[in-house]
Amino acid sequence: MNALNDQLKTLRLSHVAKALEQQQEQLTTYAELDFEERLSFILDSEILNCNQSKIQRLKRQAKLRVDAQPSQLVYKEGRNLNRKQMSELLTGSYLHKHQNILITGPTGAGKTYLGCALASSACDQQQTVRYYRLTRLVDDWGDGKTDSRPCGSPVGSARGPLPKQQHNGHQPVACKGVVQHARQRHCRRCSNGSAGTQ
Numbered sequence: 353m354n355a356l357n358d359q360l361k362t363l364r365l366s367h368v369a370k371a372l373e374q375q376q377e378q379l380t381t382y383a384e385l386d387f388e389e390r391l392s393f394i395l396d397s398e399i400l401n402c403n404q405s406k407i408q409r410l411k412r413q414a415k416l417r418v419d420a421q422p423s424q425l426v427y428k429e430g431r432n433l434n435r436k437q438m439s440e441l442l443t444g445s446y447l448h449k450h451q452n453i454l455i456t457g458p459t460g461a462g463k464t465y466l467g468c469a470l471a472s473s474a475c476d477q478q479q480t481v482r483y484y485r486l487t488r489l490v491d492d493w494g495d496g497k498t499d500s501r502p503c504g505s506p507v508g509s510a511r512g513p514l515p516k517q518q519h520n521g522h523q524p525v526a527c528k529g530v531v532q533h534a535r536q537r538h539c540r541r542c543s544n545g546s547a548g549t550q
Contacts, residue, residue, distance in 0.1 A: 356372075357369050357372075357373075360372070365398060367397055367398045367400075367401040367402065368394055368395070368397070368398045370397070371393065371394040371397035371398065372394055375390060375393070375394070403478070406478060407475055407476055407478060410475040410478065410479070410480060410481065411472065411475045411481075413480075413481075413482070414471055414472075414475060414481040414482055414483055415482065415483050416468045416471055416472065416481075416483045417464055417468060417483055418464060418465055418468050419468075419472075420465045420466070420467075420468035420469035420471075420472055421469060421472065422438075422442050422469045422470075422472065422473050424469075425438065425465075425466070425469055426462075431461070431462070432457075433466075441453065441470060442470065442473045444473065444474055444477045444479065447474060447477075447479055453467075453470065455467055468483070471483065
């Protein structure tokens with residue numbers, strides 16, 4: 353048995369080893385099951401634990417600013433949160449449609465929490481997520497790296513043109529102009545010696 357456990361660990365099937373050990377400790381529970389049924393339970397355990405490990409890894413890699421849970425969203429009057437719309441967004445359908453979400457509101461309205469809740473939900477669906485401040489995102493768009501570039505570096509994209517947003521029938525607003533404006537403000541803060549945290 354020890355040799356079998358060593359083989360499973362060599363194959364990085366630690367969850368299979370634990371499930372097998374559990375079946376051996378509870379022989380009366382599994383005695384009436386045939387080989388295929390017992391094996392199916394073991395493999396189900398491996399799949400479940402692998403999925404959970406992946407979700408935990410995705411959430412760590414996302415580096416979300418707050419640990420926001422969709423179940424803790426507050427839909428009180430005045431927040432203008434549509435419960436039906438949020439339910440649809442939390443399904444992740446917008447990801448498969450390659451759509452974007454733009455969250456607006458005054459300071460303290462909960463924009464960051466809402467964004468992180470959507471990101472956490474995406475991780476639960478095994479989607480890759482990453483939290484960025486706008487200036488860092490501009491840098492990443494520009495050179496494909498996550499480290500900051502010196503102020504004054506051109507805002508370009510080796511991955512193609514920057515996307516555009518359209519809102520309720522209004523003329524499309526180029527994101528390039530938005531991020532250039534953000535970079536100009538950031539660079540002015542740098543020159544004044546009061547740059548914000550990246």
